[in-house]
Amino acid sequence: MLGVLGGMGPLASAQFMLRLTLLTPALRDQDHIPAVLWSDPRVPDRTAARIAGGEDPLPALLRGIRGLEAAGATAIAIPCNTAHGWFEAMQAATALPILHIVDAAEAELRRQGVTPGPIGLMGTAGTLAMRLYQGRLDSRGWTCLTPTAEEMDRLVTPGITLVKANDVAGAYSPLAEAARLLIARGARAVVLGCTEIPLGIAAGPVLPFPVCDTIDGLARAAIARCHPPA
Structure with missing residues (x-):
């Protein structure tokens, strides 16, 4: 069970x-x-x-x-x-x-054909501050690119807050913009490293690059x- x-x-x-x-x-x-x-x-x-x-x-x-x-x-x-x-x-x-969940996310990336290298990482300020992904993945060949402090304050944290308030549609735009910015900086995929984020990302058009849904x-x-x- x-x-x-x-x-x-x-x-x-x-x-x-x-x-x-x-x-x-x-x-x-x-x-x-x-x-x-x-x-x-x-x-x-x-x-x-x-x-x-x-x-x-x-x-x-x-x-x-x-x-x-x-x-x-x-x-x-x-x-x-x-x-x-x-x-x-x-x-x-x-x-x-x-x-x-970090091991599960790595397996999900590999299932999608994403091999070790630069990946984007979105998450709560707590997850990023604790380096939960970096501490577990750095030695395995992954390089985690994270949002800037300004992007966290303007896009990621408000997006997570909107999902927690059940406004998943409103969360799509800021969360999708944060993901696109990570791809523009060289990420080959974006890990949605907060389980609220996939709900917001799923509320709008499919993004044209791999994303790792940590719920899945x-x-x-x-x-x-x-x-x-x-």
């Missing part, structure tokens, strides 16, 4: 469950992965905790893990990139394997882990 530690935000968690279902090779109900979603939007803001001295989200994250353990989960997926800043502490607190990447990783082979 897959445990999904969600609520960060609720819409991204719901989209993960949708994509988990749609990407699973299934012909009937019984072919799908048993899953339980712990969607708790009360988890303190991860970015505020890392860069502004906000409340530590770890106790709430561990409470969710305890709930998933009690529900019978045998593996955990977390459809929130910034929460992976506490990955080591969460993994140390449970015997259940936790899928890492994590869903595929969960299917590979939990779905019995045909």
Whole structure:
């Protein structure tokens, strides 16, 4: 049974469950992965905790893990990139394997035929400040190009905020512009390294370059882990 530690935000968690279902090779109900979603939007803001001295989200994250353990989960997926800043502490607190979203994103890039080299990386200010992707991918040959501080303030952060407010259509323009700017600086693909961003990008015209949807990447990783082979 897959445990999904969600609520960060609720819409991204719901989209993960949708994509988990749609990407699973299934012909009937019984072919799908048993899953339980712990969607708790009360988890303190991860970015505020890392860069502004906000409340530590770890106790709430561990409470969710305890709930998933009690529900019978045998593996955990977390459809929130910034929460992976506490990955080591969460993994140390449970015997259940936790899928890492950055590894899932790398696998999704390779699935799309994008090989190591320069890639764009969009995410929350917390994700970028913690270097969650750079710290994990630099040694594997990837070079992460990130938005400038001005682009974060004008485009990326407002776009994420709009998705969290359920205005996915309004989020498309700023998020798409930020992605195009990364491609213009030499990125060969753009990682949507916040699970709100794919929702905004999907609300408008398809971008003419590869994008890595980290919701889809994590869903595929969960299917590979939990779905019995045909």
